[in-house]
Amino acid sequence: MVAGSSGSASSGRDIHVVVFDLDGTLLDSDAALLAAFEALGVDAGTVTFGHAVAEEAERLGLSLEQYEAAYDTEVAQPFAGVEDLLAQIDRWAICSNKHPESALAELDRLGWSPEVACFADAFDWEHKRLDPVLDALGVASEEVVMIGDTSGDALVAEAVGCDYLWAGWNPRTGAAAPVGQVLASPAELLDWLSVRRRS
């Protein structure tokens, strides 16, 4: 198929940039996120993932400042294979609902330098969107693929019409059997990208 000949998700688009969600996609951070809520007296069973941090804190009766102070930025580690994956991708970005102070501290700890990183403050503390990320990258939606672990990630990709793949290496995501293409491992993304480049 000729690149760019169709707008469908399997069309052989010329993908230039991978946009990742952070928590639950690159970072195995569920436990760290839950620990902060539990330290503030929230029942872990009431916490759900993939929301704007301010909105989830408010829903659970906390202030954003309380939650941010309770979150330990030294704990969460990358999923297996993520570091190798990032080292092999020329252009990658992050689009995340996380508090920018926590997120930037973690990027610094891990030595990660995405080309663009947009966090909750970039979206007025509401649920994230891809538009500001695409603008900062200077690319069209047809040129990116979004990788995420929650339905909120899938929805932001759908909103701009870009390709979307599930980070199935997160056991929570894999167990949910989401609709769409699920990557079993970070290395599978490299295979997907290489196929696109031959298209």
Ligand SMILES: [Mg+2]
């Ligand atoms: Mg996530």
